[in-house]
Amino acid sequence: MSIGNSPEDDRPSIEDDRPSTDDERPSIGRALQQARIDAGLTVDEVTTSTRVRIPIVHGIEEDDFSRCGGDVYARGHIRSLARAVGLDPDPLVAQYDAEHGGRPAPTPAAPLFEAERIRPERRRPNWTAAMVAAIVAVIGFVAFTLFNGADNGSKGNHVAEGPAPEQKPSPPRPSTSKPADPKPDPSDSAIAAVPKDKxxxxxxxxxxxxxxxxxxxxxxxxxxxxxxxxxxxxxxxxxxxxxxxxxxxxxxxxxxxxxxxxxxxxxxxxxxxxxxxxxxxx
Structure with missing residues (x-):
């Protein structure tokens, strides 16, 4: 019987061979921050390349997603930052969904299309019909005016009809004008009124x-x-x-x-x- 460790001491530890659980993974913010530092990038440089504001970058690296404005924006910022520092964004997004209640179910497209179909379209004014109606109104007004004018004229003629009063012939008035002098025949005396000095x-x-x-x-x-x-x-x-x-x-x-x-x-x-x-x- 040898003095030393027991055979049990030579067996591999069960705890060393146990696979790591999800709890041992770094947080999303820690992983992004470490990858940024490893890539030699500053927060300002990441902001310039991703257009994510500096306060939001600091908040995400501290696992504070309240400044993102919602889950949809948070997922988008995580993807942008992960690509900027050289990480695969899909595992980080999946980790975010697991920690925040899962990815929301997509909205079915049928109700959206149905709503668009049911929504009444705004009717455009029918200018052709309006123009036709205006022309008809003008023609009707002119016809009405002509009809009334003809009716009034016929009534006036009817009132004026009747036996005309007999007019007695007036006695001939004596003529006070002198009888016209007879025109002389063209002769030498009729043409003699020419100037004598010419x-x-x-x-x-x-x-x-x-x-x-x-x-x-x-x-x-x-x-x-x-x-x-x-x-x-x-x-x-x-x-x-x-x-x-x-x-x-x-x-x-x-x-x-x-x-x-x-x-x-x-x-x-x-x-x-x-x-x-x-x-x-x-």
């Missing part, structure tokens, strides 16, 4: 047409053109009027109020000059 020549085309040129005593051109049948021209000058008639036989000529009786032939060209005296052929 030479007045009047041309009238009786048949076909005639080319006419008229000049004053100083050579000023008074007219140069063709007169058609029924057209007339009158020329005046202080001393003399010179004429060229292209078709003298078609022209009736008055000089100083007197008709020139010379018989010109059709197609004949005449050069004539007249002064203040009696008509004389130039």
């Amino acid at each position: 030479v007045t020549v009047k041309l009238s085309v009786l048949d076909d047409k005639s080319w006419i040129s008229a000049k004053s005593h100083n050579g000023k051109l008074l007219f140069d053109g063709t007169l058609l049948k029924g057209e007339s021209k009158t020329f005046q000058d202080d001393e003399r009027v010179d004429l060229i008639l292209g078709n003298a036989g078609a022209i009736e000529l008055f000089v100083n109020g007197k008709k020139v009786e010379d018989q010109f032939e059709t197609g004949q060209v005449e050069r004539l000059s007249y002064t203040k005296g009696d008509p004389e052929v130039g």
Whole structure:
């Protein structure tokens, strides 16, 4: 029998081989803080990369999630911080759910869709119907106005109807106006009212047409053109009027109020000059 430890002392300890329980895991905040320190990052650097405010980062590292604003935001912050310091976020989120009553059940989509379907849609104004109604109203108003106007007119005519009072013919009144003087026939005396201090020549085309040129005593051109049948021209000058008639036989000529009786032939060209005296052929 050897002196020393008993065989029982050589057996491995049961407590050393026992797997670690969940209670031996570091807390979420402790794990994030240790990983940040191991990564050589400061809180400010983690805040810059995750956009999680500094007070919230300090609170999570102290396992205080009250500043996160709810479980949903707390899970999101845990995931952001875990990725920033190089940890797998899923075990930390699962640990958070286990410590805070589990992950909430997702809201079924059917009631949401049903609520969206039942929600009444806001009706837009129907401008086309409003415009049609306005046009119909205007047409109705115009028709009503015309109908009333026609009705009133017919009533007024009905009142005005009836036998008209007989009017006795009034006796003829004696005429006080003097009888009009008989118009004198065109003659030498009727045209004699031309000014005596000027030479007045009047041309009238009786048949076909005639080319006419008229000049004053100083050579000023008074007219140069063709007169058609029924057209007339009158020329005046202080001393003399010179004429060229292209078709003298078609022209009736008055000089100083007197008709020139010379018989010109059709197609004949005449050069004539007249002064203040009696008509004389130039």
